[in-house]
Amino acid sequence: MPVNEHEDLACDFDAFAKVVRTRRSVRAYHPEPIPDAVLDACFDLALLAPTSHNLESWQFIDVRDPDKLAALRHLCLDQSAALQAPHLIVAVARPDFWRLGTRLMIEALQKDPAPSIPRLMDKYRLLIPIMFIDGPLHVLAPLKRLAMWCVGLFRPFWRIDVGRAGQTLWATKTAALACENLMLALRAAGYDSCAMEGFDEPRVKRLLGLPRAAHVIMVIAAGRRAPGGTIPQYRFERALYVQKV
Numbered sequence: 001m002p003v004n005e006h007e008d009l010a011c012d013f014d015a016f017a018k019v020v021r022t023r024r025s026v027r028a029y030h031p032e033p034i035p036d037a038v039l040d041a042c043f044d045l046a047l048l049a050p051t052s053h054n055l056e057s058w059q060f061i062d063v064r065d066p067d068k069l070a071a072l073r074h075l076c077l078d079q080s081a082a083l084q085a086p087h088l089i090v091a092v093a094r095p096d097f098w099r100l101g102t103r104l105m106i107e108a109l110q111k112d113p114a115p116s117i118p119r120l121m122d123k124y125r126l127l128i129p130i131m132f133i134d135g136p137l138h139v140l141a142p143l144k145r146l147a148m149w150c151v152g153l154f155r156p157f158w159r160i161d162v163g164r165a166g167q168t169l170w171a172t173k174t175a176a177l178a179c180e181n182l183m184l185a186l187r188a189a190g191y192d193s194c195a196m197e198g199f200d201e202p203r204v205k206r207l208l209g210l211p212r213a214a215h216v217i218m219v220i221a222a223g224r225r226a227p228g229g230t231i232p233q234y235r236f237e238r239a240l241y242v243q244k245v
Contacts, residue, residue, distance in 0.1 A: 019184055019187050019188045020184065022187060023183060023184060023187040023192070023193075024192065024225075024229075024230045024233065025081075025193075025194045025195065025230070025231075026081065026192035026193065026194050026221075026223075026225045026229040026230055027079070027080045027081040027084070027194055027221075027229050027230070027231075028080065028081075028084055028225070028226040028227070028228050028229030029081070029084045029085045029086065029192070029221070029223035029224060029225065029226050029229065030086075030223060030224045030225075030226050031084075031086055031223075032086065032223075032224065033086040033087060033223070034086065034087060034186075034189075034191055034222060034223060034224075038189050038191070039062070039087070039222075041185070041189070042182055042185035042186050042189060042191075043060060043062075043182065045181055045182070045184075045185040046060065046178045046179070046181040046182035046185060047178065047181075048181065049174070049177040049178040049180070049181040050174070050177050051174045051177070051178075052170060052173070052174050053101070053123075053128060054101065054105055055097065055098050055101030055102065055105070055128070056097065056101055056174075056178075057093060057094050057095055057097050057098065057101070057170065057171035057174050057175060058091065058092065058093060058094060058097075058171070058174060058175035058178045059091075059092040059094050059097070059214070060089055060090070060091055060092070060178075060182070061089065061090040061092065061208055062087065062089050063087075063088050063089070063090060063208075068207060068208070069088060071207055072088050072090070072204065072207060072219070073088070075199055075200045075203050075204050075207065076088070076196055076198065076199045076219055077198050077199065077200075079196060079198060081194040081196060081221040082196060082219070082221055084221075084223075084226070085194070085221035085222055085223045086222075086223045087221070087222040087223055088219055088220070088221055088222075089182070089219070089220040089222060090204065090208060090216060090219050090220075091175060091178070091179045091182075091216070091217050091218045091219070091220060092175070092210060092214050092215065092216050092217065093168060093171035093172040093174075093175040093214070093215040093216075093217050094171055094175075094213070094214055095167035095168055095170060095171040095213055095215075096211065096213040096214070097171075098128065098132045098167075099132075102124050102128050102129070105120075105124050106121065106124050106125065109121050109124070131160055131162075132167065134162060134163060134164075134167075138162075138163045138164050140162075141162040141163030141164075141166070142163075144160075144162045145162060145163075148160070164213075168213075168215050171215070172215060172217050175217055176217060176218075179195065179217070179218060179220065182220065183195065183220065186222055190224070191222060191223060191224055191225075192222070192223065192224065192225040192229070193220050193221060193222045194220070194221040195218045195219075195220050196218060196219045196220070196221060197218055199216070199219050201215075201216045204216050204219070
């Protein structure tokens with residue numbers, strides 16, 4: 001469903017800056033869970049993150065089953081955030097979702113009378129399959145890379161991500177954007193989070209029944225911050241990381 005483009009575009013920079021500045025990687029939590037209505041609202045904002053080609057290549061798994069949650073805490077190496085947070089949300093990059101996204105986009109475009117729709121329809125019916133279909137075991141990926149290299153010798157050309165590794169990278173980039181939206185939404189709602197990279201991915205995938213194409217990029221602990229849940233935050237000179245050329 002398209003986002004309402006006629007909504008009030010005025011924003012409160014100071015309020016947003018407070019959300020960003022008070023967001024921390026929290027490792028100690030109070031035990032009470034986040035209300036479902038609040039968590040659902042945060043997920044809705046996460047799903048508004050920028051996404052390549054409008055193909056949502058991510059999946060959030062909010063683990064609620066007590067047995068699976070206990071197992072997941074251990075698979076997160078018994079980190080304090082994993083052990084204390086009432087919620088563990090597994091963020092998954094899903095490059096295989098491109099087919100689902102393409103179908104949903106075509107269905108949405110068929111209902112949209114905008115004059116640019118025919119060109120967009122061609123994109124999702126022709127260009128997107130050409131980009132993503134690599135054949136069995138991605139055997140066509142080397143040929144695609146060669147073709148892009150040849151064209152790139154003569155003019156600037158979009159070097160798309162191909163093959164299993166390339167498509168996983170493509171999905172991971174957009175999934176990470178959605179994760180940041182989720183963590184900022186949680187902070188704005190008065191809750192906190194910790195994005196954990198320390199976990200046993202193969203076992204997490206087996207626990208959740210994820211397919212081979214899926215890639216777990218982080219496990220997000222979420223809940224209400226408890227005293228002593230943060231450590232000092234260090235950031236360095238902007239000039240080291242932001243260049244103007």
